[in-house]
Amino acid sequence: MPKAKYDDIYRDLKERIEREEYAYQSLLPSENELSARYACSRNTVRRAIAQLVTDGYVQSMHGRGVRTIYQPVEQAAFTVGGIESFKESAERNHRTASTEVLAFEHVVADDKLAARTGFEPGTPLTYILRLRSLDGEPLILDHNYFRTDVAKGLTPEIARRSVYDYLEGELGLVITTSKRTMTVEKVAAQDRKYLDLKGYNCLAVITGQTYDDRGIQFEWTQSRHRPDYFRFQDVATRNRPGV
Amino acid sequence: MPKAKYDDIYRDLKERIEREEYAYQSLLPSENELSARYACSRNTVRRAIAQLVTDGYVQSMHGRGVRTIYQPVEQAAFTVGGIESFKESAERNHRTASTEVLAFEHVVADDKLAARTGFEPGTPLTYILRLRSLDGEPLILDHNYFRTDVAKGLTPEIARRSVYDYLEGELGLVITTSKRTMTVEKVAAQDRKYLDLKGYNCLAVITGQTYDDRGIQFEWTQSRHRPDYFRFQDVATRNRPGV
DNA sequence: GCCGATTTGTCCGTATGTATC
DNA sequence: CGATACATACGGACAAATCGG
Numbered sequence: 001m002p003k004a005k006y007d008d009i010y011r012d013l014k015e016r017i018e019r020e021e022y023a024y025q026s027l028l029p030s031e032n033e034l035s036a037r038y039a040c041s042r043n044t045v046r047r048a049i050a051q052l053v054t055d056g057y058v059q060s061m062h063g064r065g066v067r068t069i070y071q072p073v074e075q076a077a078f079t080v081g082g083i084e085s086f087k088e089s090a091e092r093n094h095r096t097a098s099t100e101v102l103a104f105e106h107v108v109a110d111d112k113l114a115a116r117t118g119f120e121p122g123t124p125l126t127y128i129l130r131l132r133s134l135d136g137e138p139l140i141l142d143h144n145y146f147r148t149d150v151a152k153g154l155t156p157e158i159a160r161r162s163v164y165d166y167l168e169g170e171l172g173l174v175i176t177t178s179k180r181t182m183t184v185e186k187v188a189a190q191d192r193k194y195l196d197l198k199g200y201n202c203l204a205v206i207t208g209q210t211y212d213d214r215g216i217q218f219e220w221t222q223s224r225h226r227p228d229y230f231r232f233q234d235v236a237t238r239n240r241p242g243v
Numbered sequence: 244m245p246k247a248k249y250d251d252i253y254r255d256l257k258e259r260i261e262r263e264e265y266a267y268q269s270l271l272p273s274e275n276e277l278s279a280r281y282a283c284s285r286n287t288v289r290r291a292i293a294q295l296v297t298d299g300y301v302q303s304m305h306g307r308g309v310r311t312i313y314q315p316v317e318q319a320a321f322t323v324g325g326i327e328s329f330k331e332s333a334e335r336n337h338r339t340a341s342t343e344v345l346a347f348e349h350v351v352a353d354d355k356l357a358a359r360t361g362f363e364p365g366t367p368l369t370y371i372l373r374l375r376s377l378d379g380e381p382l383i384l385d386h387n388y389f390r391t392d393v394a395k396g397l398t399p400e401i402a403r404r405s406v407y408d409y410l411e412g413e414l415g416l417v418i419t420t421s422k423r424t425m426t427v428e429k430v431a432a433q434d435r436k437y438l439d440l441k442g443y444n445c446l447a448v449i450t451g452q453t454y455d456d457r458g459i460q461f462e463w464t465q466s467r468h469r470p471d472y473f474r475f476q477d478v479a480t481r482n483r484p485g486v
Numbered sequence: 487g488c489c490g491a492t493t494t495g496t497c498c499g500t501a502t503g504t505a506t507c
Numbered sequence: 508c509g510a511t512a513c514a515t516a517c518g519g520a521c522a523a524a525t526c527g528g
Binding site for chain 1: 268296297299301302304307310311312314325326361418419420421422423424425426427428429442443444445446447454456457458460470473474475476477478479480481
């Protein structure tokens, strides 16, 4: 596939910032200098920098330059970031993952389920309930509804390994957008049944819808995390063109 | 200030999508059509659309068009979104806010505090502890450290009203980037003292650093929310140029 | 305070590639 | 296959903010 030049530049700059070649609070080379260095137009450099801004790595200052605001973080817990599967998260957090499939059913969305999940009423769905463990400790209870016609051929065995690997690898599905809501909820009987709650009476809950590259919602998820192993990161920038 | 054309287009499209003039799952007019309609270049239209993509409003499909994936949400709880003050959040959520200042002190960052907050050791800081109530109910306990040399002239009275109004309005500070981490923590004695916890033994905690337009971190915050009035929203998109 | 050099911000027009229909 | 639509990239122009002399 066609490698994008702005993405190469983005990655290169990102890596240099992480290595602290460009230290916290220092300025990057100017856009003109970078466009000379990477042998590209200024627009292409600007695009790479824009990415770094949304990552919270740098900040542009009109007339002054681009300052790095990247500080390495120690992350003790299980950090949730972009779009990734449980398996990918576990690997990124250097933990050993295992999954037990507790339920695997085919259902059709009724009005109530449709309203909750965002699917159209009548949509055929595959429901999966899984218990996720890290380093042998059961920490996350995962509810999933997949559109059966998009996520074709799912089996309990695939659910145990990695649904995302299957969807992307076997079906060629391209996962693009994920809308998520973080809340904290009191534990339910089902949570208590599977998770060792260590005295907590609530859970960190991520509820989300996932879309493929055609803009079709193919998944609704609710992940219920034991609080002590949970961390969600975010960078917000205030857009003010005009003011 | 200079209004940006791409931002006008962005706002116009956004409003049309919210009004469902462009319905969920429908296609926007093509980029060429939009550039003709708004009398601008295709680049400018693309920039507006890129904004809508990061907002989770639309999704571009190579060779096909741009599909809206916006679904209106009912939000019962107190939703946290971009960068905004408690006062702004309260207004957006249509609730009446009040604030009680529980502590207001000047301190200097020692090594431990510096490591926790991201400030340099030795930085003079203003510490503020506030109890936030919505519709008369105490729901949030807010810890703030402000760089004293940036947030000059803070007083308890300003802390009671709105520090952000003061910083932006009086000092002309431009708040730009905010890095946040969401966790769930067990309640501490201090939380219990001020908040009516309704049986919850944990809190939703947002910890964050805020930077001004010069890339200077001027604030460290920890907001401790009673769980039932808390909701955090997020849209993630998977960037895959090249693949 | 002014002026010029530097740097980022906005916008345009064009060309080419690639995916879809 | 051609037409349409989005993706990437270039080069140029001018505006606006900053900084040094």
